[in-house]
Amino acid sequence: MLVNPKSLANIKYLSSKDLSLMDGVIKKRLAKKEQLVQEITYHIIGSGGKRLRPILTILSAKLFGYEGSRHINLAAAVEFIHTATLLHDDVVDHSDLRRGKPTANHRWDNKSSILVGDFLFSQAFLLMSEDNDLKILQILSKAASVIAEGEVKQLSSIENLDLTMSDYLDIISAKTAELFAASCMVGSAVAKTDDEMQLSMFNFGLNLGIAFQIIDDVLDYMASSLALGKAIGDDFKEGKVTLPIIIVYGLSDASEKKFWQRVICVNEQNEDDFKQALKIMDKYAVRKKCLEIADDYVSKAKNCINNAPENKIKQSLLDILDFSISRSF
Amino acid sequence: MLVNPKSLANIKYLSSKDLSLMDGVIKKRLAKKEQLVQEITYHIIGSGGKRLRPILTILSAKLFGYEGSRHINLAAAVEFIHTATLLHDDVVDHSDLRRGKPTANHRWDNKSSILVGDFLFSQAFLLMSEDNDLKILQILSKAASVIAEGEVKQLSSIENLDLTMSDYLDIISAKTAELFAASCMVGSAVAKTDDEMQLSMFNFGLNLGIAFQIIDDVLDYMASSLALGKAIGDDFKEGKVTLPIIIVYGLSDASEKKFWQRVICVNEQNEDDFKQALKIMDKYAVRKKCLEIADDYVSKAKNCINNAPENKIKQSLLDILDFSISRSF
Numbered sequence: 268m269l270v271n272p273k274s275l276a277n278i279k280y281l282s283s284k285d286l287s288l289m290d291g292v293i294k295k296r297l298a299k300k301e302q303l304v305q306e307i308t309y310h311i312i313g314s315g316g317k318r319l320r321p322i323l324t325i326l327s328a329k330l331f332g333y334e335g336s337r338h339i340n341l342a343a344a345v346e347f348i349h350t351a352t353l354l355h356d357d358v359v360d361h362s363d364l365r366r367g368k369p370t371a372n373h374r375w376d377n378k379s380s381i382l383v384g385d386f387l388f389s390q391a392f393l394l395m396s397e398d399n400d401l402k403i404l405q406i407l408s409k410a411a412s413v414i415a416e417g418e419v420k421q422l423s424s425i426e427n428l429d430l431t432m433s434d435y436l437d438i439i440s441a442k443t444a445e446l447f448a449a450s451c452m453v454g455s456a457v458a459k460t461d462d463e464m465q466l467s468m469f470n471f472g473l474n475l476g477i478a479f480q481i482i483d484d485v486l487d488y489m490a491s492s493l494a495l496g497k498a499i500g501d502d503f504k505e506g507k508v509t510l511p512i513i514i515v516y517g518l519s520d521a522s523e524k525k526f527w528q529r530v531i532c533v534n535e536q537n538e539d540d541f542k543q544a545l546k547i548m549d550k551y552a553v554r555k556k557c558l559e560i561a562d563d564y565v566s567k568a569k570n571c572i573n574n575a576p577e578n579k580i581k582q583s584l585l586d587i588l589d590f591s592i593s594r595s596f
Numbered sequence: 597m598l599v600n601p602k603s604l605a606n607i608k609y610l611s612s613k614d615l616s617l618m619d620g621v622i623k624k625r626l627a628k629k630e631q632l633v634q635e636i637t638y639h640i641i642g643s644g645g646k647r648l649r650p651i652l653t654i655l656s657a658k659l660f661g662y663e664g665s666r667h668i669n670l671a672a673a674v675e676f677i678h679t680a681t682l683l684h685d686d687v688v689d690h691s692d693l694r695r696g697k698p699t700a701n702h703r704w705d706n707k708s709s710i711l712v713g714d715f716l717f718s719q720a721f722l723l724m725s726e727d728n729d730l731k732i733l734q735i736l737s738k739a740a741s742v743i744a745e746g747e748v749k750q751l752s753s754i755e756n757l758d759l760t761m762s763d764y765l766d767i768i769s770a771k772t773a774e775l776f777a778a779s780c781m782v783g784s785a786v787a788k789t790d791d792e793m794q795l796s797m798f799n800f801g802l803n804l805g806i807a808f809q810i811i812d813d814v815l816d817y818m819a820s821s822l823a824l825g826k827a828i829g830d831d832f833k834e835g836k837v838t839l840p841i842i843i844v845y846g847l848s849d850a851s852e853k854k855f856w857q858r859v860i861c862v863n864e865q866n867e868d869d870f871k872q873a874l875k876i877m878d879k880y881a882v883r884k885k886c887l888e889i890a891d892d893y894v895s896k897a898k899n900c901i902n903n904a905p906e907n908k909i910k911q912s913l914l915d916i917l918d919f920s921i922s923r924s925f
Contacts, residue, residue, distance in 0.1 A: 300745060301745060301748045301749055301752075303748055303751065304745070304748055352714075355710055355711070355714060358706070358707070358710060359706075359707040359710060359711060377687070377688075377706070378687070378688040378751065379748075379751065381684050381687060381688060381710060382684070382688060382744060382747045382748045382751070383748060385681075385684060385717070385740075385743075385744040385747065386741065386744035386745055386747075386748060388714070388717065388740075388744075389737060389740035389741035389743070389744050390741055392721055392733075392737040392740065392741075393734075393737040393738060393740075393741050395737075396730060396733040396734045396737045397734070399730055401725060401728055401730065404721075404725040404733060405722075405725045405726070408718060408721040408722040408724075408725045409722060411714075411717075411718035411721065411722075412715065412718035412719055412721075412722050414714075414718070415711060415714040415715035415717075415718045416629060416630060416633070416715055418711045418714065418715075419630045419632055419633055419708075419711045419712060419715060420630055422632065422707065422708065422711070423630075
C-alpha cells in the first residue's frame with residue numbers, strides 16, 4: 268500500500284471548479300444560521316475531507332455530458348448527508364480525532380454535534396426538495412434510511428465475534444457503500460441516462476464503497492496515525508468487529524482465539540494487546556487477505572462502468588477506484 | 597387549570613380510525629427492520645403520546661372534505677419526525693423520564709437513541725418522497741430544518757438570564773410550533789385548498805404550537821409529575837430559561853434576582869431551591885401571566901380558521917386549542 272499524495276489531487280482536478288461552486292452553495296445555505304451551526308459545519312467540512320461522495324456526483328453527471336448546474340446543489344446535499352452522519356458517528360463512537368483535528372463532539376459537546384447533524388440532514392432534504400425531482404429524492408431518502416439502518420446494525424458488531432463475513436458486508440454496504448452508490452446514481456440521473464445505466468452507476472458506487480470501507484477498516488489497524496488523520500486502533504479499543512478481526516479470528520488457534528475473546532468480547536485490554544493483535548494478524552497475512560477482498564470489489568466496480576462513455580471523466584472514476592485501494596489515509 | 601381526562605379522548609374520536617390506519621403504516625414500515633429499531637420506536641410511539649401532530653394532519657385534511665388516503669402516510673411521516681426529535685431531545689437534555697416511562701436513552705443508551713432517531717427521520721422522508729408531491733416535501737423539509745435550527749438556538753437559552761421574550765418566542769416557534777404548523781398545512785394541501793387557506797392553516801398550527809409549548813413550560817414548574825408523565829423541575833435543574841423564568845426574573849427584586857442568577861446562571865442549586873423558585877413565581881402570579889400569553893395565541897389561532905368550513909371537524913380543532921391550554925399533562 269504505497270502512499271501517493273498526488274493521486275487525490277489529480278482526481279479532484281476535473282471536479283475542482285464544480286467543487287468550488289458546491290462550496291458556494293454550502294456557504295449560502297449556512298449564511299444567517301446560528302453561529303454554532305456555522306462553526307461546527309465549517310470545522311468538519313473545512314478540515315480537508317476527501318469529498319469523494321460529492322466528487323462522485325459531479326463526475327457521474329459529467330461522464331454523460333451533463334452541462335447544467337443541478338449536480339452542484341445535489342453534490343452539496345450529498346456532502347450535507349455525509350457530514351451529518353460523521354457528526355453523529357463521532358458521538359456514537361466517542362471519537363476524539365478526525366482528519367487530524369479534534370472531533371466536534373470533543374471540541375464542543377455531544378449535544379451540539381447531535382443537533383447540528385440534524386440540521387445538516389434536514390438542509391440536505393430542503394436542497395433536494397428544491398431541486399424538484401422526485402426520483403432524486405427517492406434515491407437519497409432511501410440512501411439515508413439504509414445508512415441509518417446500517418449504523419444501527421453496526422451496534423451489533425460491537426464485542427461480537429460471531430459476526431460473519433456476510434453480516435460485515437451487509438453493515439458496510441449499508442453504512443458506507445449506499446451513499447457512494449446513491450451519489451453516483453444521482454449524477455447519472457441528472458444527466459438523464461436510462462434506468463439500466465443508472466443502476467450500473469449505482470452498482471459502481473456500491474462496489475467502490477465496499478472496497479473503500481474495507482480499506483478504512485484495514486487502515487484502522489495498520490496505518491500511520493499521522494497520514495490517517497485519526498487515531499488508529501479505535502475499532503480494536505471499542506471491540507468493534509471488522510474484516511481484519513473476522514479473518515484473523517477464523518484462522519486463529521485455540522490460545523489466540525482466547526486472546527480475541529478477552530480483548531474483543533470481554534473488551535478487557537492491556538497496554539500491549541494492540542501490538543499482540545497486530546502480530547497475530549501479521550502471522551496470518553490478514554492485511555493481504557483483506558486487500559484481496561477489496562480488490563475483488565474494485566474489479567466488480569470496474570465492470571459496472573464498462574458500457575459508460577470512454578472519456579477523461581471515466582478515467583477519473585477509475586483513478587478513484589485505484590486511490591481507494593492504494594490510499595494511506 | 598382543571599384536569600379533564602375526557603377531552604383528549606373526545607378529540608381523538610374523530611381521527612381514531614385514521615390513527616389506527618396510521619399505526620398500520622408505522623408497523624409496516626418497521627417490519628423486518630432491526631429489532632432495536634422496532635423496540636425503541638414502539639417504546640416511544642406506543643407509550644401513550646398525545647399524537648396531536650398526526651391528529652392535526654388528519655383533521656386538517658378532513659376539515660376540507662378530503663376522502664383519499666394520502667393523509668394517513670403523511671400523518672405517519674409527521675409522527676416519525678416528531679418521534680425522532682423526541683429521541684434526540686432526550687439525549688441532549690439528559691432526560692430520564694417521558695410519558696411516565698424511562699426515556700430510550702435511559703433504558704437503552706445514547707447511541708441507540710441517536711441512531712434510531714436518524715432512522716425514523718430518514719423513514720419520514722422516504723414516506724414523503726413516495727407520496728410524490730414536491731410541495732408537501734418542501735413544507736416538511738423546511739419544518740425539519742427550522743426545528744433543528746430551533747433546537748440549536750435553544751442551547752443558547754441554557755443558564756442565560758439575558759434571554760428575552762422575543763428570543764424565547766423565536767425558539768419555541770421553531771422547535772415546537774413549526775411542526776404543528778406544517779402538520780396542519782400538509783393536511784390542507786392534501787385536500788387541495790388554495791394557497792391562502794393553506795397559509796391560514798399553517799398559522800393556525802403555529803399559534804396553537806406556541807400556546808402548547810408555553811403550557812408545557814409552565815407545567816414543567818407547576819404540574820403534578822404523575823399527570824405529566826415526566827419529572828417536573830427538569831428545565832429548572834438544567835438552567836433552561838423558559839417563559840416562567842423570563843417573567844419572574846423581570847419582576848424580581850434585587851435579592852430575588854441574585855437567587856435566580858445563582859440557580860440559573862451559575863446553576864448551583866440546593867435541595868430547597870425549587871420550592872423557593874415556585875414561591876417567588878407564586879408571589880408574582882407567574883402562572884396566571886403565562887396563561888394569559890398562551891390565551892392570546894389561542895385567540896390568534898381561532899381567528900386563523902374563521903374562514904374554514906363550519907363542521908364537526910372544525911369543532912374538534914377548536915377543542916384541541918382548549919385542550920392545549922387547559923391540559924394537565
